[in-house]
Amino acid sequence: MGLIRLCRRKSPWLLHFNTGGCAGCDIELVAALTPRYDVERFGIQLRGSPRHADILVVTGPITRQAKDRIIRIYEQMPEPKAVIAIGSCPASGSVYHDCYNVVWPLDKHVPVSAYVPGCPPKPEAIIHGILKVLEKV
Amino acid sequence: MTFIVPIGPQHPALKEPEFFKFEIKGEEIVDIDIRFGYVHRGIEEALQRRDYKHDVYLIERICGICNVVHTTNYCQAIEQLAGVEPPERAKYIRVIILELERIHSHLLWLGIAAHQIGFNTLFMLAWRDRERVMDLRELISGNRVTSATNTIGGVRRDVKTEQVPTILRGLDALERSTKYYIDLFNSDRTILARCTNVGILTKDDARKLCAVGPLARASGVDTDIRRDHPYAIYDKLSFNVITEREGDVWAKSIVRLREILESIQIVRQAVKKMPIGPIRIKVDLNIPRNEAIERTEAPRGELFYYALSNGTDRPERVHVRTPTCANVASIKRMFLGGTVAEIPIVIWSIDPCFACNDRVSLVDSHTGKTFNLSLKELRKWRH
Ligand code: SF4
Numbered sequence A: 001m002g003l004i005r006l007c008r009r010k011s012p013w014l015l016h017f018n019t020g021g022c023a024g025c026d027i028e029l030v031a032a033l034t035p036r037y038d039v040e041r042f043g044i045q046l047r048g049s050p051r052h053a054d055i056l057v058v059t060g061p062i063t064r065q066a067k068d069r070i071i072r073i074y075e076q077m078p079e080p081k082a083v084i085a086i087g088s089c090p091a092s093g094s095v096y097h098d099c100y101n102v103v104w105p106l107d108k109h110v111p112v113s114a115y116v117p118g119c120p121p122k123p124e125a126i127i128h129g130i131l132k133v134l135e136k137v
Numbered sequence B: 001m002t003f004i005v006p007i008g009p010q011h012p013a014l015k016e017p018e019f020f021k022f023e024i025k026g027e028e029i030v031d032i033d034i035r036f037g038y039v040h041r042g043i044e045e046a047l048q049r050r051d052y053k054h055d056v057y058l059i060e061r062i063c064g065i066c067n068v069v070h071t072t073n074y075c076q077a078i079e080q081l082a083g084v085e086p087p088e089r090a091k092y093i094r095v096i097i098l099e100l101e102r103i104h105s106h107l108l109w110l111g112i113a114a115h116q117i118g119f120n121t122l123f124m125l126a127w128r129d130r131e132r133v134m135d136l137r138e139l140i141s142g143n144r145v146t147s148a149t150n151t152i153g154g155v156r157r158d159v160k161t162e163q164v165p166t167i168l169r170g171l172d173a174l175e176r177s178t179k180y181y182i183d184l185f186n187s188d189r190t191i192l193a194r195c196t197n198v199g200i201l202t203k204d205d206a207r208k209l210c211a212v213g214p215l216a217r218a219s220g221v222d223t224d225i226r227r228d229h230p231y232a233i234y235d236k237l238s239f240n241v242i243t244e245r246e247g248d249v250w251a252k253s254i255v256r257l258r259e260i261l262e263s264i265q266i267v268r269q270a271v272k273k274m275p276i277g278p279i280r281i282k283v284d285l286n287i288p289r290n291e292a293i294e295r296t297e298a299p300r301g302e303l304f305y306y307a308l309s310n311g312t313d314r315p316e317r318v319h320v321r322t323p324t325c326a327n328v329a330s331i332k333r334m335f336l337g338g339t340v341a342e343i344p345i346v347i348w349s350i351d352p353c354f355a356c357n358d359r360v361s362l363v364d365s366h367t368g369k370t371f372n373l374s375l376k377e378l379r380k381w382r383h
Helices: A001-010 A023-033 A064-076 A088-092 A123-136 B043-049 B052-060 B069-084 B089-116 B120-141 B161-185 B189-195 B202-209 B213-218 B249-273 B325-334 B340-349 B376-381
Strands: A013-018 A043-047 A055-060 A082-086 A114-116 B002-008 B021-023 B028-035 B290-298 B303-311 B316-323 B359-364 B372-373
Touching: A013 A064, A013 A082, A013 B002, A023 A082, A023 A123, A023 B120, A055 A064, A055 A088, A055 B376, A064 B089, A082 A088, A082 A123, A114 A123, A123 B376, B028 B189, B028 B325, B043 B052, B043 B316, B052 B069, B052 B316, B069 B089, B069 B290, B069 B303, B069 B316, B089 B120, B089 B249, B120 B161, B161 B189, B161 B249, B189 B249, B202 B325, B213 B249, B213 B303, B213 B325, B303 B325, B325 B340
Parallel strands: A013 A043, A013 A055, A055 A082, A082 A114
Antiparallel strands: B002 B021, B002 B359, B021 B028, B290 B303, B303 B316, B359 B372
16 A cells, blocks of 8 residues: 555646636646646646546636536546645635626535635645645545 | 537636537538537626726636736726826836736747647747746736736836836847747748648638637738727837738747737837836726727737726626637638647637637447547547
8 A cells, every 4th residue: 555655646647627717727727837836846747637637626616517517527536536726716706706607615516625725826836735635645 | 421529618728618519521620619608607797796996806807818908908998987097107017017918828828839739848948938927927016917907097016117127138038039939930840730721711711700819910911909099008119010921820820929029029118118107096986877998909819898887886887808709700710621630729729718628529420429539639639
């Protein structure tokens, strides 16, 4: 088991899903992948398919259209899995809190391991959030 | 026999989810259908429930990538409603952050476009250089992405004289790397092979389908709101409107890259000419009944706002039409007759404000069998 845990800690693959946010968080997440911040030094990579992913990174206030999809993606991911909510949107709805088409918070729909507050959070904060989750694994 | 290839709506590579349905015959795309609405949050309705000042922050979050142009447009529309003019210095600061935003948006586009054609080194290089613009934006506005600089009646933060040398140094570095990218687009074999004669939009089609922004300019339509309908202080600055004739993905890239150089020139001029003075004025926000239309040139094209006031501190109606909305109509024309391998780069060539095409499933319309492809596999698709 020790070896498997070590491998999991050293290569957490991310799946990113925007549930209707403004894309501010999304570009900061991508910025975290690029040379200045370079999360790949922790073995972190962005993947395209939920079946490859260990950590689901969610941005946005969860529109009604996106709700079923986020649940479906979560169910498709293999165990063990974790969810990180990036930005104020999935935590508190941010500026969209009273819009008619959003169903925040995220933890009503899927279990969340960590929140990274900010609108948008800086890439450093996002990396910090991911590392916090890794400590738990 | 035709196949249906649905792309999306889930797993955005980057941004908002959208849904594309491609009908293919062998390799050739014969039809395409697009469905919107996965990110519908109800912003226009929420705008009516808040007052003018609060709306600025909601408007800013319509799109994180081009937030400054949204707030500038909104503030200008409300200033028009209230019949006030912001101070001169505020207009200069607006132009500086607007153009820095255009540079960041185009570099972001360049990076993702390189990723779509499998050129990941260029993706990393472009985003490395983009960090310089982000630094400048952080220096001026205090935040990397959402700047919160604009407000009704002016701007909230000044550009200090000590900051000017840093800004100019940053611009010099950006100019060097942009020139390198232009060289690359003119000479690299991979880029030329993947981008030339792909996703062509002719000048006629661009006119008929009302394309805007770099998409239209790459097809030879000479349009730019900054020149045709100058706002802020664009009439006092000199810059060129970049056009190309080819209308393919390559032309769209070159237009955007050369626009970065123009933007750098604009910021340089604005920083030099900036007058001393106040940066905002007080505006009475109980605006009597009035209506206003405002247009600006966003990085992706013409952004259009309509605002109606009703005598209270809340707007009666604010309507927004974004450039992607205008450009989506052209997508079909660009795809017809193309091949499956072109899908990612051609979708991205309009610089859509969404990128949720991570998951593709091919449906055999005869047997009903479905098989899934990720966008990554799609990128590797070869004849
Ligand atoms: S938290 Fe802020 S920046 Fe992030 S998606 Fe929501 S509104 Fe945009």
